[in-house]
């Protein structure tokens with residue numbers, strides 16, 4: 411019985427520790443409209459998800475790095491409708507569209 415009670419308390423402690431990190435994670439949406447990222451700059455918390463939604467028929471890419479240099483952190487070739495990533499490391503994440511890199515650029519700031 412004593413072991414059962416300790417197991418119960420251990421589970422409660424795990425739940426208390428784990429819930430805050432997941433319960434408050436958000437999904438932040440970036441729309442692709444008229445071949446632009448809207449908004450082009452987003453600030454998120456670590457653990458949040460960024461979701462790009464392509465609202466047009468043109469294909470685009472979501473490629474990390476400063477255009478035209480891909481830094482290999484993330485990449486989605488030929489985004490047709492939707493792409494998402496979860497970022498858990500604080501920092502600045504530049505990204506761009508390989509096909510329209512002169513104008514399609516954005517930054518995600520993870521706090």
Ligand SMILES: [Cu+2]
Nearest residue numbers: 470507509510
């Ligand atoms: Cu594009």
